[in-house]
Amino acid sequence: MSYAMHDPVARAGVLEFRGDMSLATRNWLAMQDIVEGLRLWPLARSLGWLDIRLRYRGSILGPFWLTLSTAVLIGSLGVLYSALFHTDVHEYLPFLALSQVLWAFLNTLVNEGCTCFTQAENMILAVRMPLFLHALRTLVRNVLVLAHNIVVIVAVDIIFDIWPGWHALLAIPGLMVWTIDALAVCLLLGAFCARFRDIGPIVGSIMQIAFFLTPVIWQPHQLGAQAWMLPFNPFFALIEIVRAPLLGTIPPIPVWIAAVCYSFMLCAVSWVLFVRARGRVAFWI
Amino acid sequence: MPDEVRIDIADVSVSFPLYHGTNRSLKKTVMAAASGRLGQDRQQRVVVQALRDISFSLTRGDRLGLIGMNGAGKTTLLRTLAGIYEPVNGSMRIVGSLNALLDPNLGMNIELTGRENILLRGLYNGLSRPEMARLEQDVAEFAGLGDFMDLPVRTYSSGMVVRLGFAMATAIRPEILLMDEWFLVGDAEFRERAQGRLEDMVRGADILVLSTHDVSVVQSWCTRVLWLDQGRIREDGSPDDVLEHYLGHSVRKLQPEGIA
Numbered sequence: 217m218s219y220a221m222h223d224p225v226a227r228a229g230v231l232e233f234r235g236d237m238s239l240a241t242r243n244w245l246a247m248q249d250i251v252e253g254l255r256l257w258p259l260a261r262s263l264g265w266l267d268i269r270l271r272y273r274g275s276i277l278g279p280f281w282l283t284l285s286t287a288v289l290i291g292s293l294g295v296l297y298s299a300l301f302h303t304d305v306h307e308y309l310p311f312l313a314l315s316q317v318l319w320a321f322l323n324t325l326v327n328e329g330c331t332c333f334t335q336a337e338n339m340i341l342a343v344r345m346p347l348f349l350h351a352l353r354t355l356v357r358n359v360l361v362l363a364h365n366i367v368v369i370v371a372v373d374i375i376f377d378i379w380p381g382w383h384a385l386l387a388i389p390g391l392m393v394w395t396i397d398a399l400a401v402c403l404l405l406g407a408f409c410a411r412f413r414d415i416g417p418i419v420g421s422i423m424q425i426a427f428f429l430t431p432v433i434w435q436p437h438q439l440g441a442q443a444w445m446l447p448f449n450p451f452f453a454l455i456e457i458v459r460a461p462l463l464g465t466i467p468p469i470p471v472w473i474a475a476v477c478y479s480f481m482l483c484a485v486s487w488v489l490f491v492r493a494r495g496r497v498a499f500w501i
Numbered sequence: 502m503p504d505e506v507r508i509d510i511a512d513v514s515v516s517f518p519l520y521h522g523t524n525r526s527l528k529k530t531v532m533a534a535a536s537g538r539l540g541q542d543r544q545q546r547v548v549v550q551a552l553r554d555i556s557f558s559l560t561r562g563d564r565l566g567l568i569g570m571n572g573a574g575k576t577t578l579l580r581t582l583a584g585i586y587e588p589v590n591g592s593m594r595i596v597g598s599l600n601a602l603l604d605p606n607l608g609m610n611i612e613l614t615g616r617e618n619i620l621l622r623g624l625y626n627g628l629s630r631p632e633m634a635r636l637e638q639d640v641a642e643f644a645g646l647g648d649f650m651d652l653p654v655r656t657y658s659s660g661m662v663v664r665l666g667f668a669m670a671t672a673i674r675p676e677i678l679l680m681d682e683w684f685l686v687g688d689a690e691f692r693e694r695a696q697g698r699l700e701d702m703v704r705g706a707d708i709l710v711l712s713t714h715d716v717s718v719v720q721s722w723c724t725r726v727l728w729l730d731q732g733r734i735r736e737d738g739s740p741d742d743v744l745e746h747y748l749g750h751s752v753r754k755l756q757p758e759g760i761a
Contacts, residue, residue, distance in 0.1 A: 229597075231584045231593070231596075231599070232592075232593065233584075233587050233593045234591075235514070235588055235589050235591050235592065256624070256627060259621075259624035262620075262621060262624055263621075266621075270610070270612050270613075273612060338606075340585070341585060341603075342601075342603050343585070343601060343603070343625070344583055344585050344601075345625075498580075498586055499517055499518065499586065500520075
């Protein structure tokens with residue numbers, strides 16, 4: 217039979233495996249996985265977007281329910297805690313809005329990272345797809361949620377007449393670090409949780425504890441003399457490099473160094489595990 | 502194209518570690534490590550040998566049929582060839598574009614409309630824009646969904662879902678076609694419609710690997726048959742010979758006209 221010019225044709229390629237692959241080959245295959253995943257970016261974007269759309273299918277507000285529930289949460293917590301902490305609501309509420317939204321992003325991303333491979337079981341067992349695609353999909357989904365919640369931050373800033381100034385642009389390198397970390401977390405936890413099914417709940421409770429230990433609802437300066445301990449908390453460093461610029465201050469250099477160091481460690485661990493686990497994930501799920 | 506389309510696999514083994522409810526948990530591994538039993542535990546881990554020492558080569562024009570009982574390793578072999586399971590032993594080299602028809606509902610989301618599902622399928626295969634347009638047209642034509650194209654798949658009758666799934670899966674032309682037996686099911690009317698399209702695709706592919714229980718399909722499509730038994734190759738040869746041993750009686754008299 218003849219093929220018309222635009223008949224869909226499967227992509228050509230060479231698939232080669234050996235049982236006794238060298239470490240270099242494993243590293244190369246892991247790299248290939250990431251490159252292929254990036255090439256499938258339009259698919260990852262669509263899947264992530266559909267996840268959100270389908271989650272709110274049939275509801276009137278759609279994903280803006282997220283915005284609304286975040287607004288209600290921040291409004292009520294803001295008034296409550298500013299009374300409890302004896303702080304001025306004008307100072308506290310903008311801080312809380314930003315912290316809460318950023319933390320919710322980190323928290324959901326880490327928790328969903330745990331299930332990023334197990335949830336895609338059908339796809340993984342039906343067709344060869346880069347695993348990185350599932351990490352990208354999880355990131356896209358959470359960025360979309362974040363985008364809906366940013367509305368709340370903007371609204372609070374307008375109500376309280378706050379303008380962070382040009383310092384806010386310093387949040388951009390911070391967000392870039394977040395993007396890389398998010399993908400690393402998905403690959404790491406996704407593979408780990410596929411193998412060990414009780415990692416998911418453990419991660420959930422660690423994140424719960426981290427929420428209280430990290431200045432999210434309380435402000436770093438409230439710690440007083442003990443504030444020097446904060447940089448030892450990876451979540452503090454990571455949240456601060458994005459939050460501080462958006463609040464109009466420049467994050468101190470040690471915080472930046474800490475954030476980059478933690479990110480580097482995370483990526484290194486994630487890479488080593490991914491190189492080992494990549495070919496095994498299909499057997500685990 | 503760097504090389505000629507071909508499949509070479511040598512001494513490939515695939516085994517599944519069995520993680521039972523408790524065996525899978527971190528607790529057990531940590532406990533075992535703490536008590537110094539990890540090494541032993543690893544040795545004693547229950548492993549299912551799904552494929553053992555499989556070797557064969559296929560070149561342009563080969564149509565391989567996989568037969569064997571349920572659990573003989575047919576689907577595992579297809580998944581290995583598709584690159585889903587990476588072999589733990591042996592070597593494997595596959596040159597050519599590949600389409601594996603393993604899951605009828607791959608990526609099909611019943612909440613999305615037929616059209617959106619087709620679009621998604623195009624993205625799965627990394628198609629270009631004109632290819633995507635062709636895909637949509639082709640699938641719409643074959644599946645014959647009419648106005649249902651813009652309604653969620655959940656509103657479709659089961660027959661329509663099968664038609665859509667089949668049309669999408671068979672719209673992408675590969676050099677190497679891997680096919681699981683689900684593709685040959687469906688009611689009589691659908692089979693008739695599907696037959697022509699499938700035969701076109703099989704003819705268009707350079708290499709076919711087909712897993713099935715259906716003897717007549719093997720006879721009419723395959724030029725070579727691999728009989729798998731408990732993950733090993735029990736017999737490898739011409740369809741007539743292998744089927745005769747497999748079934749225990751001669752099949753030559755049933756021979757219909759072949760298409761391959």
